[in-house]
Amino acid sequence: MGVRAQAQSLNSRPRLRPTRTAAPYGFLAPFIVMFGIFLVYPIVYSFLISLSHWQSGHLVFRGLFQYRLLLEDGEFWDSLLNVGIILVVQVPIMLGLAAVFASLLNSRRLRGRAIFQLGFFLPVLIDMVAYSLVFSFLLAPNGLLNHFLGIFGLPHINWLNSATWSKVAIMLAMTWHWTGYNVIILLGAMQSIPTEIYEAASVDGANPVRQWASITLPLVAPILLFESVLSTIGTLQLFTEPYILTAGGPEHSSMTPVLYLYQVAFQQFHFGYASAIAFAVAILIAVLSILQLRVSRVRATL
């Protein structure tokens, strides 16, 4: 539900009478106090820092200076390009795989469904650092993946220390961890489709492939869209995987905006500049998720 729809639904509840008790304020107070201190105040403060130069605990107002600096920062643009590439390549592959496997797992002809589903779900339970560590060994020069490629006579690949392959390594790891997560959600959506629809289609002579294309896919399309929005946001905020697997290297080839932000803020302590990075990323995330939802709405009305 979009922001506007949410706001509208707020006003369209005729059954609620205005209350004269202080009860709602009592219920809201704990959340609102924490929300103000640990969310609203930091967001506003962060914006002020991004307009300033941080000097030994004091803010010196510099206007848009940091943002101008950011526009000319090659490493920042590299980091954006990197997540852009990961976004365009990894998210469609992952969601495609998720759609295929969810459909297969939903098939009534599949035996041992419960165990298979459990297997696909397991990666979700592995901590992100733990699985990144596992992949840093699997993708090492002498790691299992290279041994596996060797079986087919393929050359060893320097996954983690080459500018060409570092992004691929991160995409492999991400795809492993998140595909099952998306499978579970899609599967849930598919299982909630009433079987009568399929029965009616069978009676009309539609084969399973046709049923999948004309019933299953359109009905789970909104979920797929939502998954793509969340995956986009997640990719733009990518941190743990590059931090563990490649540390952004070699030569920024797997640097991400948030990893860059972390380094600028907490290794170089340029708070003003790091805050500008944070806001740039925030704006990008907002624009992209609104765009994705818009495009889908236009498509839905066609």
Added chain:
Amino acid sequence: MRQKLSDGLLHLVVMIGFLISVFPIYWMFIASTQNDQQILGESPYLWIGRSLRANFHALMTNGSVDIFRAILNSILIAAVTTLAAVMFSTMAGYAFARYRFPGRETLFVLVLGALMIPAQVTLIPLFILMSHLHLIDTWWSIILPAVPSVFGVFLMRQAFLSFPVELIDAARIDGFSEAAIFFRIVVPLARPTISALSIIVFLGSWTNLLWPLVVLNNTSSYTIPVALSILESVQTLPNYGMVMLAASIATLPMLILFVFLRRNFISGIMSGYSR
């Protein structure tokens, strides 16, 4: 014949996906019993090794990370965070869904707006705030910022919008106070959504690396993600088996929790999407 063939193909493809999903986890546990030669040697080794004891000894004496302490820290931090975040979100969601009061629209739009802003924006101000409050290196520095869960408020509000009003009205006529209605009628009936939200918040706290990495500098306060990342980075001599053992041990609590709360996990993950 064709039916059989496509059935075979179906099982084969699913099997391949299943093996790829499970194999790295299997390998993580297996590698924790192996030595460096077996993990990154010339020929791969895919079965239980004999170095579990040596790896465990190395892990216990590594001097930079106490993995069991980290597990305890992670469990307690996630538990307190979940308790507070879920309770406050439930109360706030109920107020937004079930009352009309001056300032409701303004507050709600403010909360909506915060949902759009990614967490990294607050990283630096929170760090400064925590320094001023002298909370760096304490559990509170992790717990407090995670308590206002905007997503939680939305999820709970959504659940309460379809809550039967008749029940609440009947309780009012019976003379229940507003607080009694909430705690004795509303909360028990909202349990499925509450448990789903609990799982989401717990998982979020459990896997968070960035913020704890910023505020925790002391071995005794590390959470699991921080401890694992430090264990990898401070190693001078490679000891891959030890790292995999630590990762395996750190994974166990979540696997155990999943065994007991399987349904809640699935519904928790689903509810993030059904908004």
